[in-house]
Amino acid sequence: MNSSDVSANLSLDEVRDNFISQWGAFGSHWGINRTMAQIHALLMTGLEALSTDEVMAKLSVSRGNAHTNLKELVSWGLVRIVVKKGDRKEYFDAERDVWKIFTIILRERQRREIDPALDLLRNCQEETKGLEGAEAEAFRNQVKELENFVSFARNLGSKVDKLSYGPAMKLAAKFLG
Amino acid sequence: MNSSDVSANLSLDEVRDNFISQWGAFGSHWGINRTMAQIHALLMTGLEALSTDEVMAKLSVSRGNAHTNLKELVSWGLVRIVVKKGDRKEYFDAERDVWKIFTIILRERQRREIDPALDLLRNCQEETKGLEGAEAEAFRNQVKELENFVSFARNLGSKVDKLSYGPAMKLAAKFLG
DNA sequence: CTGAATTTTCAGTAATTACTGAAATTGATG
DNA sequence: CATCAATTTCAGTAATTACTGAAAATTCAG
Numbered sequence: 001m002n003s004s005d006v007s008a009n010l011s012l013d014e015v016r017d018n019f020i021s022q023w024g025a026f027g028s029h030w031g032i033n034r035t036m037a038q039i040h041a042l043l044m045t046g047l048e049a050l051s052t053d054e055v056m057a058k059l060s061v062s063r064g065n066a067h068t069n070l071k072e073l074v075s076w077g078l079v080r081i082v083v084k085k086g087d088r089k090e091y092f093d094a095e096r097d098v099w100k101i102f103t104i105i106l107r108e109r110q111r112r113e114i115d116p117a118l119d120l121l122r123n124c125q126e127e128t129k130g131l132e133g134a135e136a137e138a139f140r141n142q143v144k145e146l147e148n149f150v151s152f153a154r155n156l157g158s159k160v161d162k163l164s165y166g167p168a169m170k171l172a173a174k175f176l177g
Numbered sequence: 178m179n180s181s182d183v184s185a186n187l188s189l190d191e192v193r194d195n196f197i198s199q200w201g202a203f204g205s206h207w208g209i210n211r212t213m214a215q216i217h218a219l220l221m222t223g224l225e226a227l228s229t230d231e232v233m234a235k236l237s238v239s240r241g242n243a244h245t246n247l248k249e250l251v252s253w254g255l256v257r258i259v260v261k262k263g264d265r266k267e268y269f270d271a272e273r274d275v276w277k278i279f280t281i282i283l284r285e286r287q288r289r290e291i292d293p294a295l296d297l298l299r300n301c302q303e304e305t306k307g308l309e310g311a312e313a314e315a316f317r318n319q320v321k322e323l324e325n326f327v328s329f330a331r332n333l334g335s336k337v338d339k340l341s342y343g344p345a346m347k348l349a350a351k352f353l354g
Numbered sequence: 355c356t357g358a359a360t361t362t363t364c365a366g367t368a369a370t371t372a373c374t375g376a377a378a379t380t381g382a383t384g
Numbered sequence: 385c386a387t388c389a390a391t392t393t394c395a396g397t398a399a400t401t402a403c404t405g406a407a408a409a410t411t412c413a414g
Contacts, residue, residue: 012313015304019320022297029290031206033402045316052361062404067362088359088412096319098326113206120199127192136189139222142273143196149275152346155353169329171352176332210372229391239374244392265382265389 016045020059031109035061036069040078043094049082051089077104099165106161114154121147193222197236208286212238213246217255220271226259228266254281276342284338291331298324 020041027037038059043050050058056066070092073079078101082091095101124143128136160168197218204214215236220227227235233243247269250256255278259268272278301320305313337345 012305012308012310012316015301016316019297019301019316023294026290026294026297029208029286035402045319047312047315063361064363064405065403068403071362090361096322098322102326109206113203117200117203120196120203124192124196128189131189133189135224138224139189139193139196142222145273145275149279152349156349159353172329172333175348176336212372240391241375241393242373245373248392267390 019045030105031112032105033069035059035065036072039066039069039092040073040094043079043092044096049091049093051091053089055092076108097165099168103161106157110154110157110161114150114157118147118150118154121150196222207282208289209282210246212236212242213249216243216246216269217250217271220256220269221273226268226270228268230266232269253285274342276345280338283334287331287334287338291327291334295324295327295331298327 020038023041024034024038027040028034030037032040039055042055042058052063052066052070055061055070056063059066070079073094074081074092077095079092079094082093084091095104121143125140125147128140128143131140163171197215200218201211201215204217205211207214209217216232219232219235229240229243229247232238232247233240236243247256250271251258251269254272256269256271259270261268272281298320302317302324305317305320308317340348
């Protein structure tokens with residue numbers, strides 16, 4: 001490693017650290033907490049799988065925090081456990097394929113947010129089915145409109161989820177063109 | 178108003194209050210805070226525009242909270258101010274059209290979350306343009322992939338935003354069919 | 355088994371975000 | 385311009401969410 005490499009590496013680390021920290025802030029707008037998004041960004045932009053201790057060191061977070069968020073990422077499917085032979089530690093590596101990342105987050109958010117919202121909308125209609133009067137009509141109608149839209153969006157999401165990157169891009173290109 | 182109306186109204190209010198409170202919780206997953214989402218739900222599912230005091234009473238929130246969130250909703254375009262002649266108070270009424278609600282939220286989130294994310298991704302590429310080595314390559318490449326995807330999504334969003342409900346449904350139907 | 359390395363849990367605390375309530379400001383009216 | 389209803393602001397506080405660090409549990413090699 002010569003001196004220009006050193007300066008290049010320092011600079012890369014600076015840019016990368018900045019990226020990781022800011023990406024974490026975006027994550028929190030997307031149902032993914034800051035540390036979770038930062039860990040994913042760290043693993044996704046690096047070459048190698050890292051151990052819990054390495055993640056702790058790179059992000060200056062506690063063991064508990066690193067552990068909880070790594071496991072959460074694994075449960076989402078955004079990170080996988082890598083075992084290195086002759087080493088008892090677990091290493092973690094991130095999903096890097098943007099389309100896969102997108103569909104995983106889409107699926108998770110549908111499950112956690114859209115589906116319960118649909119349940120609520122449907123229950124509200126059920127529970128006010130027999131009620132008469134302008135107020136009840138207005139309520140039921142608005143809830144029905146919301147349900148129509150949300151279940152439509154839900155269906156679109158499911159379809160998109162099933163597409164792979166290539167076909168999705170082709171379709172989108174057609175739409176954008 | 179006869180006794181069956183009374184019982185019907187009580188029941189409607191129960192269902193509606195429950196809806197408003199739960200809808201508020203969903204809002205917080207969508208970049209809209211709880212009270213803001215609740216106020217929108219309250220106004221959207223009722224027939225009449227309400228004053229700040231009425232909102233305070235219906236949701237049991239403080240004047241400051243009601244005021245701030247009403248004004249925020251107005252600034253988003255999800256609520257409009259209604260003036261009643263011979264009354265100094267301001268009244269507030271919500272946008273009820275689901276497609277308009279959707280495009281308003283879409284536009285706001287693109288501005289607040291997607292555009293800054295794109296800036297970050299582009300800056301990171303710019304700042305590492307000259308760097309060599311496997312690590313720099315990997316970083317730059319992953320960031321580029323993310324940018325491709327996010328800017329693609331951004332474009333799709335803009336297109337959707339410009340569609341009105343009818344054409345949007347027709348397109349979607351084609352896709353879903 | 356034993357004990358060291360590693361993972362997991364969780365009570366306590368910190369950081370963040372949202373809300374209250376009262377005071378300051380605005381602006382319409384006589 | 386004095387008054388009063390209504391709106392706006394914001395310092396202080398409450399509620400929520402995330403994190404720490406140490407202790408408990410697990411795993412595995414010898």
